[in-house]
Amino acid sequence: MWIYEKKLQIPVHVSKTDIPLAKFLITQYGGPDGELSAALRYLDQRYSMENNRAKALLTDIGTEEFAHLEIIATLVYKLTKGATAAQMREAGLAAHFADHDKALFYTDGNGVPWTAAYIQAKGDPVADLCEDIAAEEKARATYQHLIALTDDQGVKDALIFLREREVVHSQRFREALQIVREDQGQRKYH
Amino acid sequence: MHDNEEYIALICELQKVSFVLVELQLYLATHPDDEKAVTDFNRFSALQMHLKHVHESKFGPLLQYGYSPVNYPSGWVENPWPWEL
Numbered sequence: 302m303w304i305y306e307k308k309l310q311i312p313v314h315v316s317k318t319d320i321p322l323a324k325f326l327i328t329q330y331g332g333p334d335g336e337l338s339a340a341l342r343y344l345d346q347r348y349s350m351e352n353n354r355a356k357a358l359l360t361d362i363g364t365e366e367f368a369h370l371e372i373i374a375t376l377v378y379k380l381t382k383g384a385t386a387a388q389m390r391e392a393g394l395a396a397h398f399a400d401h402d403k404a405l406f407y408t409d410g411n412g413v414p415w416t417a418a419y420i421q422a423k424g425d426p427v428a429d430l431c432e433d434i435a436a437e438e439k440a441r442a443t444y445q446h447l448i449a450l451t452d453d454q455g456v457k458d459a460l461i462f463l464r465e466r467e468v469v470h471s472q473r474f475r476e477a478l479q480i481v482r483e484d485q486g487q488r489k490y491h
Numbered sequence: 492m493h494d495n496e497e498y499i500a501l502i503c504e505l506q507k508v509s510f511v512l513v514e515l516q517l518y519l520a521t522h523p524d525d526e527k528a529v530t531d532f533n534r535f536s537a538l539q540m541h542l543k544h545v546h547e548s549k550f551g552p553l554l555q556y557g558y559s560p561v562n563y564p565s566g567w568v569e570n571p572w573p574w575e576l
Contacts (some may be wrong), residue, residue, distance in 0.1 A: 307553050308502050308574040358520040365513055376576040443576065469517065476521040 303364070314378035314455035320323055320392035323380035324410060325450050329463070330373045331415040333406025334439040340366035342420040342436060349424040352484055355477040359433075362470050374405055376456060422469055422485040428483075430478040437471035499576060501546045505553075508539045 331333045335420050343363035350356045379390075381403050389398040403465035415448055420436075423429050446465035513531045522528060543553060551566020552559030561567065 304558055305555050307567070307570065307573060308505060308509075309576075310513070311506055312499075312503055313574075354521055354523065357523075358517065361516050361520050368513075371573065378574045397517070469514070473517050473521055480521060 315377045321379045328410040332409035333419040336370035337438045354425045358474045369430045426481045441467035
């Protein structure tokens, strides 16, 4: 069961319409290391995770990722607000406009649609947690690149917050991996 | 229609407190026996409930499915959506 709360995790301010910036940012919506990938990966891995602390962590981080997905959506929505077809075309979003107008869609920065091939669930706690740590580091690096591409202070602030969350998530997943390894080490059968 | 500035200010206060709780929720997943963190969590949980009550009595529900009481008219439909604020 999930419950929606009618508020963003952080306030999101955008100074002006900036369609090229929205085109970069969309990768954190539906790209390989984006927030949709993160949320779906973690929530899916819970069922075969044997350790209770790791199960709790996947649930809590997976849920937070949906809040991050909404922050990215808000940024893209605000950056493209009032944009005309001509402006979308000028920013390289003519193909997006043809299929979606200004609707948000789960794609990367090149318009490639999201695929479950971006994520994995191996049924092996160590393999899955290692994937999760790597996913957080890849998302952190993507946010770093996006911050370098941005001159809008409001967008920058939101991206810096999101980058910081990836650092915290990575840290928590590292702790979970340690817990799982200790757990496995205590078993007598191997 | 309500005062937008006050709506945003109250949401902002909630966002600060909610963030502490998100952070503590994750921390407690890997450190469930940290007594101080549990105490902090419950202190901020009470504060969050208070701020949520203040916001909702003024503007209407923040949560779905009965986790917030509704006014008449409910406010769920009319209040601004987060991406439009």
